[in-house]
Amino acid sequence: MHPAPSVIAFTVLSGLGFGFLAFLGAGLVVPTGWAAFWVWGLGYGFAVVGLLASTFHLGNPKNAIRAFSQWRTSWLSREGVFAVVTLLVLAPVALFEIFGGFPLASLGWPGALLSLVTVFCTSMIYAQLKTVPRWNQWLTPVMFMTFALTGGAILSGFNVLSILLCVVLTAVLVAIFNTGDKRLAESGSTMETATGLGKIGKVRLYEAPHTGTNYLMDEMIYVVGRRHARKLRVIAVAFAAILPALVMLIAPEGSLLGIALALIFHLTGAAAARWLFFAEAEHVVGLYYGAR
Amino acid sequence: MTELPQSTTRKLGLVIDLDICVGCHACVTACKGWNTENYGSSLADMDAYGEDPSGTFLNRIHSYEVQPTGGGCSQTVHFPKSCLHCEDAPCVTVCPTGASYKRAEDGIVLVNEDACMGCGLCAWACPYGAREMDRAAGVMKKCTLCVDRIYNENLPEVDRVPACVRTCPSGARHFGDFADPDSNVSKLVADRGGMDLMPELGTKPVNKYLPPRPKDRPAAAPLTPIADVKATGVAGFLDRLLEKL
Structure with a gap:
């Protein structure tokens, strides 16, 4: 996406x-x-x-x-x-x-x-959205809620709670990355079910509807992010959870500098994680284009 | 309203015969022509004569090659794809503004462009790529099943079908009421095993696709009988003579 x-x-x-x-x-x-x-x-x-x-x-x-x-x-x-x-x-x-x-x-x-x-x-x-199998799972709401609570705890200046929530956030992100990778296969949608031609055999795209791009391809088939997915996942977890947790561990309770620093790290990581959330997600319409 | 009707009196839709479609794109052109001149905003082309042209289409044809599991020649299948007017249309229920709706009287899924805010969520919810945001108008466009043709008494009766059906030169597209078991489309679906696209997503599409018929298997060496010429007369005499040398 x-x-x-x-x-x-x-x-x-x-x-x-x-x-x-x-x-x-x-x-x-x-x-x-x-x-x-x-x-x-x-x-x-x-x-x-x-x-x-x-x-x-x-x-x-x-x-x-x-x-x-x-x-x-x-x-x-x-x-x-x-x-x-x-x-x-x-x-x-x-x-x-x-x-x-x-x-x-x-x-x-x-x-x-x-x-x-x-x-x-x-x-x-x-x-x-059943059409985006990576998102269509219960961990998606869990991830959004954990992000909200972690950010809230950091802004509130609760050091111990922030550290705890950062640990939970790390676990949730690692879990959603792993389950997300399997979701498209689990959804059961393939080029064969998309075209209904699976009863005959294996389907491949022979010719696309047009030589150029279109709204659907620009919106749903976004491959740029997937190339760097591994690095971005590490960046997302490090900035959204690990670095803020370290800051909150060192900073004195209620220190404005500590809160600001942890928040900047957290927001950077949250933006990277959210960018990946979209960029990595495959829409089933890609199957019609022989793409993901 | 974006609540789906419990049931619709009629279920208007299309049957697309994958055995017959030759992939000429006439339906694509007819669709674009009719729908850019009639209901709602036109179907815009962006950078039409430039380096990176793109445009809004309500109907697109993909071409696939299918390799039969049991061996034999691969089949080329031309595959027109437009809105399937699903009974359980996910594009309608996600709409936040109420612009998308499914009509209780005939099951046609439509967009009220005056209420659409162009958020694009309905296009995300559709598995079939049937909705495209018009990049000039900023509103969602989709197949209307030519609602402005099929009930239009100003047109001759023969033209009161969707533009794609009217124009198809090979007779691969059929329009009718799936709620009536005796309609032309219901009979075609029953006779030919009409199928749903991505049934696993539970959208219950109204439009059905007729699978291509299996192709004949070629003989082991199809040209042998033609190549085995039995010469007669002088040529036959020379043939036999030269054979013995």
């Missing part, structure tokens, strides 16, 4: 933002006054910038408002609805902490839960 920069920015930043908002909403971090302003601003900032980035890849953004309408069937629509509801529910919590100087647990906890539901909906946009 084509790794559109706007979609990578959307999933990474909004995941981080909602992960952090979950910690803030749950009252695990209770800043007040100006500190609360900056901390909540950071959570809202990441979430909102991420959501805005998602509109950059739209062909016809003037209809984006309609994306809130189909929550009954569409995970993308649910994601939009939950994102807005979460931001609205948490707004009074943030305002009370900034101006009132005390937390509002009655709305904070539901807000924290809604934050995680939003991240889950984001992950289901991808995990629901």
